[in-house]
Amino acid sequence: MRHLFLLLAVLLPYAPLLAQVPAGRVVVAYLDSKLLARNPGGENPRRRVSVYLPPGYDAAPQRRYPVLYYLHGYAWSDSLVFNQDGLPALLDQAIAAGQIRPLIVVTPDEKTLFGGSMYTNSATNGPWSDFTALELVSFIDGQFRTLARPGSRGLAGHSMGGNGTLRLAMLYPGRWAAAYALSPAFVGPSAEYMANPVGLPAALRAPGRAALAGNFPGQITVALARAFSPELKNKPFGAALPGSLGPDSLARRDAVLPRWIAATPTYLLPTHPAGLRQLRALAFDWGGQDEFRHIPLTCRTFSTLLSTFGIRHTAQEYEGTHGSRIMGRDGRIYQHLLPFFNQHLDFEF
Template sequence: MCYLARRMKRLILLWLLLGYYPLLAQPAVPAGRTVVTYLNSKLLARNPGGENPRRRVSVYLPPGYDANPQRRYPVLYYLHGYAWSDSLVFNQDGLPALLDQAIAAGQIRPVIVVTPNEKTLFGGSMYTNSATNGPWADFTAQELIRFIDGQFRTLAQPGSRGLAGHSMGGNGTLRLSMRYPGTWAAAYALSPAFVGPHPEYMASAAGLQAALRAPNQGALAGNFSGQITVALARAFSAEPQARPLGAALPSSLGPDSLTRRDAVLPRWVAATPTYLLPAHAAGLRQLRALAFDWGGQDEFRHIPPTCRSFSILLSTFGIRHSAQEYEGTHGSGIMGRNGRIYQHLLPFFNQHLDFAPQQ
């Protein structure tokens, strides 16, 4: 028995060595450097919603950044999703290592990547200006860019800036591209949420009931549907004097059921990229390229149909774009060597950004 056990161990060891040898033999990939910095926002200071104006920003500096002090780089601004953060994108999702691999493989030339932390008291800023939360859209599209251009060796020109994001960040990518024309050369939204009106998030009975019954923020701890409902309300139907949440909700709570508030729902509808497009089509036309994609099996049921409708509307307005539905869920096809970022998003920006100063 001991002889057989020892033989089995040797065979397993040999199999492991043979299986992993090709990986061990691969040359090391040059590594970039991550910098965590903080922006003390003047725009977000004294917001009535109690949001912290000191915002963490994670920055990826590509291999060679320190060794070539005269070289400047384009910048990709990557916006995180709801309930996520810059730290989770860089550390849990592993974005820096993926960027190292992509640059080494020629998927994209060396680029600076910036992710601001826009996780708020209720999970996310929605990258929009709010009378309660503060002007997060202006913070992202103006103050953050000035800060990054002042702190790092960027190519400080619109042709060298890209904008991308996932989920809530994909929504922000579409909306900011419209509202701040001439700021970025190209935009790519991954699984963008809240692109158009849909009952899944606008009429969520569970979320609305939890929000309406909450006496304070703490009462919603751990309640995803309740927190995201409040986050949307504080972004799209903000009312700083409304207690306790600083927002008007699209329903009121009756004795037996929810009652729609027709004065609030139109504000949520008007904030979607679908309804912003007719007035802001010119902003998207200034982009060199626009793309977005989504998983056909997304757990958030509103995303596939609203993305399809948005693509049809873009075509109606004659706006060139790429829209693709793929086999996947909300996050299954994003990261990794086979994911959308590596295979599609980074080559997209490699094609459409300027990697040298424009005369």
């Protein structure tokens, strides 16, 4: 008996972890996009969409749920978010612990031929902003039991997805109730990605996509160009790169970079403040030790600009790198993002 009491004393603090957590269900759907069909850049218009349905979804067929749209980062995908990052298990734990009430979570696959759509409308890649904010939302509302209204719709994402979160919140006012960006990339201009000393020369010398295989800086340079400075006649990538290998390199850079700068959330804000003002809440955060050094600097600048425009928001720098402290019980999603949406979304009719 004494040993039994000792065993119970040891296990008691771990009882919440040992208890079986009710599990949600993951559905992998496919959206044959009319908006992306026949895009000149050769992107596949059939897009995979991973959908998390909370515990109890099947047992209560009359119940409807709010939806959180979670946008993945560059070179990542919906499948990696759900399987490698373990988002469904984290959502199960968060719902069981009361971090957030049951909801539907949707992640579209926006990994393109060169790693990412940037969640941007492009004459080369296709209208990815419209696809995400309009076509995808309509598809989800038609396929699942959602609370199909802006007050029950949240938007979040990491890195490239954090950029997309800020971008879509601005460009589609009244579409979302709240937005939360994790380590958002490309928020403002920076030489780190606009004049990358490795990526730009590699992209300029590459005769095609195959030549950039395994070259992350080169691939992301092309991805940014196809999103922000598309030029269908420019071979081999259908985009204008910020420079050239010839004597006109400076002139090319001066012609392309203003287009990249104008596409950043920092420069979109002065002409699109209404979208952010209409949000119930806006938050973003970043690790102070982010390997992509432009992120802390541009996030701080963006927060200052938001305050200048009188837009209420929460911006926080924490001890962490680009990918650390995002997932897991101690991560930003569990500890901050999900409680944020629990507070700001409508969960009832």
